[in-house]
Amino acid sequence: xxxDKESFLKIFETSFWGKLxxxxxxxxxxxxxxxxxxxxxxxxxxxxxxxxxxxxYIVINKHNGISRxxxxxxxxxxxxxYFCIKLLESEIAVNRVENTYGGWxxxxxxxxxxxxxxxxxxxIPFNTLNQLSWIxxxxxxxxxxxxxxxxxxxxxFINTDISNFYDSINLTILERKIRHVxxxxxxxxxxxLFHFLRNWNKKLEGYNHKTVGIPQxxxxxxxxxxxxxxxxxxxxxxxxxxxxxxxxxxxxADDQIFYAKTLDNAKEMLFEASRELLRVNLNxxxxxxxxxxxxxxxxxYWAFEIFDLLEDSKNSDTINKAVELFLYNxxxxxxxxxxxxxxxLLRTDFNLIKxxxxxxxxxxxxxxxxxxxxxxxxxxxxxxxxxxxxxxxGELDNLIDKVPFNSFHYNLRAFYKKERxxxxxxxxxxxxxxxxx
Numbered sequence: 155x156x157x158d159k160e161s162f163l164k165i166f167e168t169s170f171w172g173k174l175x176x177x178x179x180x181x182x183x184x185x186x187x188x189x190x191x192x193x194x195x196x197x198x199x200x201x202x203x204x205x206x207x208x209x210x211y212i213v214i215n216k217h218n219g220i221s222r223x224x225x226x227x228x229x230x231x232x233x234x235x236y237f238c239i240k241l242l243e244s245e246i247a248v249n250r251v252e253n254t255y256g257g258w259x260x261x262x263x264x265x266x267x268x269x270x271x272x273x274x275x276x277x278i279p280f281n282t283l284n285q286l287s288w289i290x291x292x293x294x295x296x297x298x299x300x301x302x303x304x305x306x307x308x309x310x311f312i313n314t315d316i317s318n319f320y321d322s323i324n325l326t327i328l329e330r331k332i333r334h335v336x337x338x339x340x341x342x343x344x345x346x347l348f349h350f351l352r353n354w355n356k357k358l359e360g361y362n363h364k365t366v367g368i369p370q371x372x373x374x375x376x377x378x379x380x381x382x383x384x385x386x387x388x389x390x391x392x393x394x395x396x397x398x399x400x401x402x403x404x405x406x407a408d409d410q411i412f413y414a415k416t417l418d419n420a421k422e423m424l425f426e427a428s429r430e431l432l433r434v435n436l437n438x439x440x441x442x443x444x445x446x447x448x449x450x451x452x453x454x455y456w457a458f459e460i461f462d463l464l465e466d467s468k469n470s471d472t473i474n475k476a477v478e479l480f481l482y483n484x485x486x487x488x489x490x491x492x493x494x495x496x497x498x499l500l501r502t503d504f505n506l507i508k509x510x511x512x513x514x515x516x517x518x519x520x521x522x523x524x525x526x527x528x529x530x531x532x533x534x535x536x537x538x539x540x541x542x543x544x545x546x547x548g549e550l551d552n553l554i555d556k557v558p559f560n561s562f563h564y565n566l567r568a569f570y571k572k573e574r575x576x577x578x579x580x581x582x583x584x585x586x587x588x589x590x591x
Contacts, residue, residue: 165237166187170236173373179564190229203230205234205349205350205353206228206231209228211225213560213589214527215559222370224372224561225355225370227373232373234350235347235371238343238350239347245336246332246379246383248383249382251386254385254405257379257383260379302411303449303458305402306415309416309417310415310416311414312411312414312423312443313409313410314412314442314443319381320377323368323380323381325366329344331383331386332347351369352365358591368380381407381408385408388433392427399419412424424443455491457480463476464499469506473503473507477511477515480496481514501535522557525553530568533550534569534573550566560586
């Protein structure tokens with residue numbers, strides 16, 4: 155491996171090392187950073203490094219009770235993964251087609267003037283290293299979605315995503331794509347990267363090398379960068395198709411929107427997307443294809459009006475209009491991004507909301523299905539708004555035995571560690587161990 159020790163150590167002179175401490179699955183040790191990295195450097199340059207089994211898998215409710223398994227790696231494996239992507243990101247952390255988003259670099263975590271403006275957005279995963287880039291990309295995607303809505307005589311819209319995206323990425327295809335754009339002097343980094351990607355899951359796959367799937371890692375943006383790069387050729391094809399059909403195509407990660415003047419054109423876009431994804435061993439998620447036959451339906455689902463009304467955090471009138479519209483849509487069982495709106499409302503000043511609306515929102519915050527998908531940050535915000543520890547803690551305690559997804563238990567443990575220092579963790583730890591793979 156052609157990298158000197160000094161350059162290697164400099165790669166980790168970021169908040170990445172501190173980010174490791176934010177894992178909701180405790181490491182159980184705290185080694186000396188310099189000594190640890192020196193030993194790791196020796197393993198890498200002597201070609202003796204081998205991935206370890208994950209410490210655990212965080213089980214997340216993906217949709218309708220279906221589980222997503224997020225591995226939590228050892229400190230060494232996290233460092234190797236980060237090291238590889240950091241050295242390759244200038245070539246692969248890109249978006250080559252307009253109106254596609256997700257290709258930003260790892261960078262250093264950049265904070266806005268008010269930290270809350272970043273960390274309180276529902277769309278930002280807690281694990282991202284470059285939070286400012288995430289928010290900029292998501293806001294650009296939202297802005298483009300609205301802009302294209304108003305450009306052209308669109309009558310049909312299709313919202314879709316890729317089925318089991320990360321788990322279905324073909325490693326041979328991915329490696330070929332990366333080696334094609336990486337200069338000769340970095341080819342050994344690619345070799346190390348795929349040594350990790352093909353061997354990190356030996357606990358479940360035995361001694362067989364992985365051929366399909368990249369991990370949805372808990373810490374960092376490494377897999378996100380790889381996944382986004384994997385779709386670059388697909389983006390180019392879809393741009394050609396959309397231009398031919400006089401449609402519009404936009405993408406954020408694996409979420410895609412097609413804008414069309416006719417339903418036939420929208421369905422042809424869907425057909426071409428399916429065909430092009432097949433070339434890289436991917437498929438559209440048939441269960442998540444949402445078809446909108448008017449601008450009104452499209453606006454309702456994306457809740458553009460509600461989010462616009464919530465834009466001014468100090469305007470009581472617009473905030474209450476947003477809450478009223480949210481409550482109306484839910485009462486009429488209109489299909490829209492209700493969970494996203496509800497999470498967004500957690501960063502709203504409740505003193506600006508009418509009392510009758512507050513009670514209704516708190517009832518929704520206490521919904522067991524909603525509570526089960528939250529992070530420790532969300533727990534903290536709900537606690538502030540409820541202002542009744544006995545009631546709130548009681549609701550959370552009651553869910554310990556009922557929720558099968560340990561993401562809830564790990565986040566609850568992290569929350570209680572900060573907010574309930576005298577809490578007896580026996581029951582919670584027993585549940586975590588019971589779910590452990």
